[in-house]
Amino acid sequence: MNLSKQVFQFLVAFSVVLYAIACTEQNSQKKHVGANGAAAPAIPDESKLIAIADTVYKGLTFKVYADAKLDNKYHTVYLQVKDKEGKPFNSSSLDYYPQMDMGLMKHGGPFEHPVALGEGWYRGSMVFIMADIPDMGPGWHLYTTLETKGKKDTIALKLPVSAAKTMRTMSSGTRDDSRVFISNLLPDTLKQGKHPIKFLMSRMEHHDFPPLDGYLIKLKTNMPAMGHGSSGNKDAEAIGQGYYEGEVNFSMAGQWEIIVELWKDGKKANQDDIKYQVYIIK
Structure with a gap:
C-alpha cells in the first residue's frame, strides 16, 4: 500500500472518530447524562409548553410553564430561571410548591418537589384540588424558595386555575x-x-x-x-x-x-x- 493511500485512509478514519465524538457530545448535551451514566430528564421544548406566569426578583427572571392551561386537575409545571444577563440559573437549593389562598384560610395540594433538568429548568407535578374562586382571596400561587448567600428567599407567582370541564x-x-x-x-x-x-x-x-x-x-x-x-x-x-x-x-x-x-x-x-x-x- 503506497503512502498516499495510507494517509487517505487515516484521514477518513480520523474524520469518522471526530464525527462520532461530536455526535456523542451533542447527545450528551440533549440528554444531560448524569454522573452515574443514566440519562437525566430532558430539557423541555419551550414551544410546546403553555406560558403561565413570570416575575423578576433580585435580578433573576422566573417563568412558569405548564403542559396545558391550568385547571383543577393534575398538571406538570415547569419553572425556568435566568440571571440578569439572560443566562440559565441553576441551583440545588431551589424548591417550589402550590398554595391556595382563600382569604380566611390557606391550603396546599398534592405535589412533587421539582427535579432540576439543567439549563435553568425545573419540573414538578402537582394537583390543584379546586379552581380559583372569584372574590374569595388571591387564589393559587407557586411559592418558589431559593437560598443565596446563606439567605432563604420566597418568590410567589400567581397561577390562574380555572374549573375543569371534566372532574379528574x-x-x-x-x-x-x-x-x-x-x-x-x-x-x-x-x-x-x-x-x-x-x-x-x-x-x-x-x-x-x-x-x-x-x-x-x-x-x-x-x-x-x-x-x-x-x-x-x-x-x-x-x-x-x-x-x-x-x-x-x-x-x-x-x-x-x-x-x-x-x-x-x-x-x-x-x-x-x-x-x-x-x-x-x-
Missing part, C-alpha cells in the same frame, strides 16, 4: 386515613379499546397532602346509556409515591364512567362514591 380529582372519607384525594390522570377523551390508567392518591393532613400508598384501587367501567360495562379491566396497584397503575377497557364509542373503589386490608375503605367521566371515540 375526587375526594372521599376513608376508614383509616380520614379524607383522601384521588386524581385520575386520563384525558377527557380517549379512543375505543384498552388503555393504561394512572392515579395519584394523597391524604389530607391540615393544609398538606402527603402521598398515600397501601391501597388497591378496584376499577369498573360502565356505559350508562347502554346499561353495560366492559371486561378486561385491571385494578390499579400501588407503584410508590402515591401512584397507582391499572388498565381500563372501553368496548364502544360514547360516554362512559369509571367507577372506583378503594380497598385496604381486604376491605372497602372509601365512604363516598368515586366516579370519573370519559368520552370514547372510534
Whole structure:
C-alpha cells in the first residue's frame, strides 16, 4: 500500500472518530447524562409548553410553564430561571410548591418537589384540588424558595386555575386515613379499546397532602346509556409515591364512567362514591 493511500485512509478514519465524538457530545448535551451514566430528564421544548406566569426578583427572571392551561386537575409545571444577563440559573437549593389562598384560610395540594433538568429548568407535578374562586382571596400561587448567600428567599407567582370541564380529582372519607384525594390522570377523551390508567392518591393532613400508598384501587367501567360495562379491566396497584397503575377497557364509542373503589386490608375503605367521566371515540 503506497503512502498516499495510507494517509487517505487515516484521514477518513480520523474524520469518522471526530464525527462520532461530536455526535456523542451533542447527545450528551440533549440528554444531560448524569454522573452515574443514566440519562437525566430532558430539557423541555419551550414551544410546546403553555406560558403561565413570570416575575423578576433580585435580578433573576422566573417563568412558569405548564403542559396545558391550568385547571383543577393534575398538571406538570415547569419553572425556568435566568440571571440578569439572560443566562440559565441553576441551583440545588431551589424548591417550589402550590398554595391556595382563600382569604380566611390557606391550603396546599398534592405535589412533587421539582427535579432540576439543567439549563435553568425545573419540573414538578402537582394537583390543584379546586379552581380559583372569584372574590374569595388571591387564589393559587407557586411559592418558589431559593437560598443565596446563606439567605432563604420566597418568590410567589400567581397561577390562574380555572374549573375543569371534566372532574379528574375526587375526594372521599376513608376508614383509616380520614379524607383522601384521588386524581385520575386520563384525558377527557380517549379512543375505543384498552388503555393504561394512572392515579395519584394523597391524604389530607391540615393544609398538606402527603402521598398515600397501601391501597388497591378496584376499577369498573360502565356505559350508562347502554346499561353495560366492559371486561378486561385491571385494578390499579400501588407503584410508590402515591401512584397507582391499572388498565381500563372501553368496548364502544360514547360516554362512559369509571367507577372506583378503594380497598385496604381486604376491605372497602372509601365512604363516598368515586366516579370519573370519559368520552370514547372510534
